[in-house]
Amino acid sequence: MQQPAVVNYASVPLSVELRDVHVPEISEDAVLLQVDAVAVCGSEIHQWQGTHSWDVNYPVILSHEFAGTVAAVGARVAEFSVGDRVVSETAAVIDPHSSLSRQGLYNLDPVRKGFGYGVDGAMTHFVCVPTRCLHHVPPVVPLFHAALAEPCNVAYNAVVNHASVRPGDYVVVLGPGPIGLLCGLMARLRGAAVAVIGLPHDRERLDIAVRLGMFATEAVPRDWGGSLGVHGVIDATGVSAALHTALQIVRPAGWITKVGWGPEPLVTRWTCWSGKP
Numbered sequence: 001m002q003q004p005a006v007v008n009y010a011s012v013p014l015s016v017e018l019r020d021v022h023v024p025e026i027s028e029d030a031v032l033l034q035v036d037a038v039a040v041c042g043s044e045i046h047q048w049q050g051t052h053s054w055d056v057n058y059p060v061i062l063s064h065e066f067a068g069t070v071a072a073v074g075a076r077v078a079e080f081s082v083g084d085r086v087v088s089e090t091a092a093v094i095d096p097h098s099s100l101s102r103q104g105l106y107n108l109d110p111v112r113k114g115f116g117y118g119v120d121g122a123m124t125h126f127v128c129v130p131t132r133c134l135h136h137v138p139p140v141v142p143l144f145h146a147a148l149a150e151p152c153n154v155a156y157n158a159v160v161n162h163a164s165v166r167p168g169d170y171v172v173v174l175g176p177g178p179i180g181l182l183c184g185l186m187a188r189l190r191g192a193a194v195a196v197i198g199l200p201h202d203r204e205r206l207d208i209a210v211r212l213g214m215f216a217t218e219a220v221p222r223d224w225g226g227s228l229g230v231h232g233v234i235d236a237t238g239v240s241a242a243l244h245t246a247l248q249i250v251r252p253a254g255w256i257t258k259v260g261w262g263p264e265p266l267v268t269r270w271t272c273w274s275g276k277p
């Protein structure tokens with residue numbers, strides 16, 4: 001059976017088109033997932049523009065942020081049934097015996113292959129997903145929202161696992177893209193006051209930040225959080241040099257979590273950091 005799919009077929013910029021592809025066969029430990037919702041990740045924009053820094057297994061169907069309904073199950077699948085509402089993780093293929101996988105850090109396993117670049121993703125009707133990647137979606141959560149599980153987890157990992165936000169802290173988020181806004185929401189849930197910084201062309205996104213209860217501005221706020229600087233900075237700009245701004249506004253003994261990186265090399269004068277009072 002054939003299905004239409006959004007296929008990235010070469011590294012040349014703009015090599016993405018709608019193609020007819022075969023509905024995949026499923027292995028005995030996988031399900032055939034009927035896609036209900038996909039989110040567009042910045043990484044897909046990079047693959048479309050040919051500006052990505054990772055190996056792509058061309059031709060490949062895009063998308064790694066998706067949720068849907070189980071349409072068929074492999075012979076050894078017991079924990080999922082046809083009709084179940086599910087959301088998928090992104091690491092489609094991993095080495096379960098690598099040292100990182102055995103620590104639970106399978107998302108960092110160097111041989112992993114993700115949906116949308118290593119194996120076929122979900123910008124189509126049906127995608128093959130190993131049960132290891134799947135989670136049931138509670139009935140109260142729309143699949144449209146469940147497709148955002150991965151970017152929400154990026155924000156959770158950055159703000160909860162790798163930062164130290166306490167109630168009453170002042171936290172600045174650099175970059176009002178989806179990841180920045182989700183990081184801001186996580187910091188708000190931890191009890192912080194959050195300011196989101198963007199550029200003039202980010203006005204629409206900054207307005208969303210305001211609607212979500214954050215302070216939003218196009219300039220780094222002077223003395224916001226006190227004369228010493230802010231307790232923490234989350235850099236979600238995707239520009240390596242934004243680390244300089246973070247170093248200038250964080251207070252002594254504060255923290256910086258850098259979520260977004262750009263391709264340009266980062267050269268910094270650490271004196272702006274060590275020279276703080």
Ligand SMILES: [Zn+2]
Nearest residue numbers: 041043065150
């Ligand atoms: Zn993503």
